[in-house]
Amino acid sequence: MSYLARVRTQNPLVHNITNLVVAPFTANGLLALGASPFMAYAHEEVADVAKMAGAVVLNIGTLDDKVVQAIRLAGQSANANHVPVVLDPVGAGATAYRTETVQMLVRELRLTVLRGNVAEVANVIGENWSIKGVDAGQGEGDRIGIAERAAQKLGCVVVITGREDVITNGQTTFLAQNGHALLTQVTGAGCLLSSIIGAFAAVAPAGEELLGSVVEALTFYGVAAEIAAERTAHLGPGSFQIELLNQLALVNPELLAQRAQVRQVGGVAG
Structure with a gap:
């Protein structure tokens, strides 16, 4: 059974501590996929919600001290209860506060997946890559190498999204080539992806199956993004965003297998 079919059969609970900009879009996207979103932030309950969840997704998009503490409490509970943890280090490298916060989180928490753009991931592990706001700036370096080094250093699967998405556990590495440029014109598209990764991780055991x-x-x-773009050609990003939600519900395992563009690239020894 494909992981997509498992998600739709098991309806995993995904606990999201995400940013204010994207919460409704993230929840609607998870519902369209077939997962069950839980948007809990209160210090009094985040540990309990994380314990019952299939996955916990931690997003630093709109930070303050209360959010940071909620993230720590949820992450600690998830670790204690063997619940997968996905971290989205939004804007890491843009300000000292963001960078210091995310580096503290990766020291304190055991991550299952780290997902960000190349600048965010580089800054999480202390490597230099320019960043403009929450978008990766121009830089020099090997995206695959940065992803693999991050995965080895953090002991988790690392995803660097971009024109081609890099997915690695530090030993085995894939490039995923599906997607569409309109995703960059919809705020929260990356944040929603992190939560979808959480839903898929929730139905997979650790190890190679997690990857x-x-x-x-x-x-x-x-x-889903490619089909949404095809169906809303010349209509603009607003129509694309709505159709993306539709396609998250409509894409099935057979269509996914037909259109998938994934290839393995050279991994490195651990």
């Missing part, structure tokens, strides 16, 4: 589930999550999201 496979994350690869399928990226491919699924990219295929």
Whole structure:
């Protein structure tokens, strides 16, 4: 059974501590996929919600001290209860506060997946890459190498999204080539992807099967975006955003298999 089919059969609960800009879009996207979103932030309950969840997705998009503490509490509970943790380090490298916060989180928490653009991931592990706001700036370097080094350093699957998405556990590495440029014109598209990764991770055991589930999550999201773009050609990003939600519900495992563009690239020894 594909991971997509598992998600729709198991309806995993995904606990999201995400940013204010994207919460409704993220919740609607998870519902369209077939997962169950839980948007809990209160210090009094985040540990309990994380314990019952299939996955916990932590997003630093709109930070303050209360959010940071909620993220820490949820992450600690998820770790204690063997619940997968996905971290989206939005804007890491843009300000000292963001960078210091995310570096503290990766020291304190055991991550299952880290997903960001190349600048964010580089800054998480202390490597230099320019960033403009929450978008990756121009830089020099090997995106695959940065992803693999991050995966080895953090002991988790790392996803670097871009024109081609890099997915690696530090030893085995894939490039996923589905997707569409309109995703960059919809705020929260990357944040929603992180939560979808959480839903797929929730239905996969650890190890190589976890890596496979994350690869399928990226491919699924990219295929949904391609079809949404085709169906809303010349209508603009607003129509694309709505159709993306439609396609998250409509893309099935057979269509996904037909359209998937994924290839393995040279991994490195651990």
